[in-house]
Amino acid sequence: MIRIAVDAMGGDRGPDEVVAGAVDARSDEVTPVLVGPPELDTQGLELIHAPDVIGMDEKPTDAVRTKPNSSLVVACRAVREGRAEAVVSAGNTGAMLAACLLEIRRLRGVRRPAIAVTIPSPEGASVLLDAGANADARPEDLLQFAQMGAVFAEEILGLRNPEIRLLSIGEEPEKGNQLTLDAHELLAASDLNFTGNTEGRDLLRGGADVVVTDGFTGNVTLKLLEGTIRNLLDAFREEITATARGRLGGLLIRPAARRLRERLDPDTYGGAYLLGLRGLAVIAHGNSSRRAIANAVRLAGRGVANDVTGRLAQRVGDTVLESATSTTPTPT
Amino acid sequence: MIRIAVDAMGGDRGPDEVVAGAVDARSDEVTPVLVGPPELDTQGLELIHAPDVIGMDEKPTDAVRTKPNSSLVVACRAVREGRAEAVVSAGNTGAMLAACLLEIRRLRGVRRPAIAVTIPSPEGASVLLDAGANADARPEDLLQFAQMGAVFAEEILGLRNPEIRLLSIGEEPEKGNQLTLDAHELLAASDLNFTGNTEGRDLLRGGADVVVTDGFTGNVTLKLLEGTIRNLLDAFREEITATARGRLGGLLIRPAARRLRERLDPDTYGGAYLLGLRGLAVIAHGNSSRRAIANAVRLAGRGVANDVTGRLAQRVGDTVLESATSTTPTPT
Numbered sequence: 001m002i003r004i005a006v007d008a009m010g011g012d013r014g015p016d017e018v019v020a021g022a023v024d025a026r027s028d029e030v031t032p033v034l035v036g037p038p039e040l041d042t043q044g045l046e047l048i049h050a051p052d053v054i055g056m057d058e059k060p061t062d063a064v065r066t067k068p069n070s071s072l073v074v075a076c077r078a079v080r081e082g083r084a085e086a087v088v089s090a091g092n093t094g095a096m097l098a099a100c101l102l103e104i105r106r107l108r109g110v111r112r113p114a115i116a117v118t119i120p121s122p123e124g125a126s127v128l129l130d131a132g133a134n135a136d137a138r139p140e141d142l143l144q145f146a147q148m149g150a151v152f153a154e155e156i157l158g159l160r161n162p163e164i165r166l167l168s169i170g171e172e173p174e175k176g177n178q179l180t181l182d183a184h185e186l187l188a189a190s191d192l193n194f195t196g197n198t199e200g201r202d203l204l205r206g207g208a209d210v211v212v213t214d215g216f217t218g219n220v221t222l223k224l225l226e227g228t229i230r231n232l233l234d235a236f237r238e239e240i241t242a243t244a245r246g247r248l249g250g251l252l253i254r255p256a257a258r259r260l261r262e263r264l265d266p267d268t269y270g271g272a273y274l275l276g277l278r279g280l281a282v283i284a285h286g287n288s289s290r291r292a293i294a295n296a297v298r299l300a301g302r303g304v305a306n307d308v309t310g311r312l313a314q315r316v317g318d319t320v321l322e323s324a325t326s327t328t329p330t331p332t
Numbered sequence: 333m334i335r336i337a338v339d340a341m342g343g344d345r346g347p348d349e350v351v352a353g354a355v356d357a358r359s360d361e362v363t364p365v366l367v368g369p370p371e372l373d374t375q376g377l378e379l380i381h382a383p384d385v386i387g388m389d390e391k392p393t394d395a396v397r398t399k400p401n402s403s404l405v406v407a408c409r410a411v412r413e414g415r416a417e418a419v420v421s422a423g424n425t426g427a428m429l430a431a432c433l434l435e436i437r438r439l440r441g442v443r444r445p446a447i448a449v450t451i452p453s454p455e456g457a458s459v460l461l462d463a464g465a466n467a468d469a470r471p472e473d474l475l476q477f478a479q480m481g482a483v484f485a486e487e488i489l490g491l492r493n494p495e496i497r498l499l500s501i502g503e504e505p506e507k508g509n510q511l512t513l514d515a516h517e518l519l520a521a522s523d524l525n526f527t528g529n530t531e532g533r534d535l536l537r538g539g540a541d542v543v544v545t546d547g548f549t550g551n552v553t554l555k556l557l558e559g560t561i562r563n564l565l566d567a568f569r570e571e572i573t574a575t576a577r578g579r580l581g582g583l584l585i586r587p588a589a590r591r592l593r594e595r596l597d598p599d600t601y602g603g604a605y606l607l608g609l610r611g612l613a614v615i616a617h618g619n620s621s622r623r624a625i626a627n628a629v630r631l632a633g634r635g636v637a638n639d640v641t642g643r644l645a646q647r648v649g650d651t652v653l654e655s656a657t658s659t660t661p662t663p664t
Contacts, residue, residue, distance in 0.1 A: 132501060135501060135507075135508060135509040135510075136509045136510050167552060168548075168552075169464060169467060169547075169548055169551040169552060169555075175467075176467060176548070177467035177468045177546075177547075177548040178467075178468050180548075199552070199555045199559075200551075200552045200553065200554075200555035200556030200557075200559060201555040201556065201558055201559025201562075202559060203556060203559065203560070204559060204560050204563040204564070205559070205563055214509075215501075215509075216500075216501055216508070216509040216512075216549070217548070217549055217552055219501040219532075220499060220500075220501060220531070220532045220549055220552075220553065221532065221552065221553075221556060222532075223501075223531045223532035223533040224532030224533065224535060224553060224556055224557065224560075225532075225556065225560060226533055227531075227532055227533025227534060227535065227536060227537070228533075228535070228536050228556075228557060228560045228561065228564075229560065229564060230533075231536040231537055232536070232560075232561060232564055232565075232596075233564075235592055235595070235596075236568075236588070236589070236592055239588035239589070239591050239592045240585050240588045242588065243587070243588070245584050245587070246584065246585050246587070246588045248581075248584055249580075249581040249582070249583070249584025249585035249586075249588070250581070250585060251581070252577050252578065252580055252581025252584065253572050253578050253581035253582060253585060254581075255575070255577070255578070256568070256571035256572045256574065256575070256578045256581070257568075257571070259571050260567055260568055260571045263567070264564075264567075
């Protein structure tokens with residue numbers, strides 16, 4: 001039985017929505033464990049007490065330090081203490097990152113954890129990372145993101161020998177900024193199935209299994225993708241409902257529109273992994289619905305069942321050992 | 333009469349498409365002047381001879397240096413020599429940039445030219461820059477992009493006191509990478525109407541008149557935006573045509589779909605300005621249609637009529653003088 005700690009107080013829609021999602025995710029394999037105040041209506045789920053709450057607008061590091069008994073920090077601590085194997089929160093992303101680093105801590109050899117987001121596409125899902133854990137990154141970070149993304153693609157998306165690409169401004173190796181030029185060299189020299197650069201235009205077309213980028217570009221990209229899809233569908237509805245003919249057509253295409261929305265719905269995945277920790281953490285959207293929460297808990301369960309953390313430790317650990325033997329340290 | 337040099341050999345669709353577009357753009361105010369080989373069918377337009385051609389896949393700086401008689405380089409030289417007031421090309425973007433720097437040269441005080449792209453939105457167009465002239469940028473570059481973008485928004489989009497925003501990963505000033513954090517400070521201290529950060533999700537919603545970013549992020553953003561719009565409309569068509577009901581609905585919403593496509597069509601603007609030169613340059617899409625070429629020539633004409641180059645020289649020149657008086661140089 002896999003136990004998943006769920007931060008009941010995270011998310012814009014309030015604890016009832018989170019509890020409902022956790023209840024929906026309960027199965028023969030997965031037991032959600034709520035973390036929140038004693039008075040919470042748990043709908044029969046187990047509760048770990050945590051009296052405090054971290055708000056969406058609080059400063060991440062301050063909040064985590066001054067509120068050790070907040071639902072978010074206690075949920076992360078539950079993973080450290082072995083009371084749960086993974087944590088899910090739809091709360092403040094920055095605070096989640098800080099709490100995970102403090103309580104769950106990084107895997108040995110991991111320079112920086114990365115947020116791995118699943119991007120839906122007609123040709124099958126792909127994973128984009130880092131989607132925003134680190135605003136600034138170095139070439140070696142991007143190499144590690146690629147290694148971690150490969151494990152994610154293998155274990156969660158079920159792909160063999162996943163194709164890795166670097167997000168850049170042209171497919172040629174000499175196109176990019178200094179960061180991507182240097183990262184390109186490292187990736188090309190690695191044992192990964194690295195097939196070169198990819199451009200933003202191919203992201204929704206499933207141009208690669210794993211798309212690697214720094215957290216700034218990744219976060220801009222992700223928000224742009226979500227915003228463009230939403231704005232475009234809204235603009236389309238507006239044009240359609242502007243005429244009687246369009247409104248009739250709109251009624252007829254409603255099932256098609258629903259299928260498209262489902263294909264692109266971020267709730268289908270429910271959340272993003274924070275990869276590179278000594279335990280599994282899933283960050284859900286702030287405005288997660290009950291369905292999104294349930295899928296985030298299932299995603300966490302799948303990660304535990306496939307031992308993503310162990311595979312990451314092995315993969316990144318191997319690299320650490322390799323580089324330890326292949327590099328002679330230079331005294332400075 | 334405004335003379336615009338048009339690189340007849342630039343663009344994926346061949347010279348006939350470019351010539352047709354140039355002919356369409358001819359008006360009482362604008363005279364397109366073609367640049368290409370003597371045997372070109374000019375449809376009655378004036379021709380400046382240029383025997384060579386730079387291909388789309390050639391290395392920009394090498395191509396420009398080894399082919400001084402290529403249509404692209406000769407078209408840029410025509411601006412330098414006063415035979416034209418602006419240049420338009422749908423050819424190799426990197427070569428265009430190199431040829432412009434070599435032949436037209438930067439305005440005094442401009443650190444790096446920037447590509448300014450018009451982003452359509454239901455709330456009115458906005459301008460994004462740099463869309464890819466410089467993959468790496470410094471905070472001072474971003475400040476200059478903002479100054480140049482303000483001139484563009486005033487003169488080309490007709491906006492008074494345009495609102496400037498910085499593309500980042502959160503609206504709060506403390507969100508961003510080192511580049512945007514530093515640029516934020518410079519922008520906040522400037523005399524521009526800077527209203528803070530904007531996120532990718534607001535780009536198509538017209539969240540600002542001028543959106544400033546480095547050329548790497550800007551190029552990724554622009555391609556993602558174009559690709560997402562295309563992929564999404566394709567996916568929608570696919571879903572609609574999957575059922576008989578959907579196909580009937582699709583027929584009825586066809587006019588609405590056409591209106592939406594027109595609202596978002598990059599051909600409406602035809603091209604992007606390369607700002608910061610001693611003359612005007614418009615870069616058109618490689619696969620520009622006749623309509624796109626015509627609009628690019630008109631865009632160039634509008635820039636000359638509104639003296640964008642003079643206004644840029646004044647704006648950036650003022651800043652150069654200001655900083656010369658306010659900063660004491662430190663000997664190193």
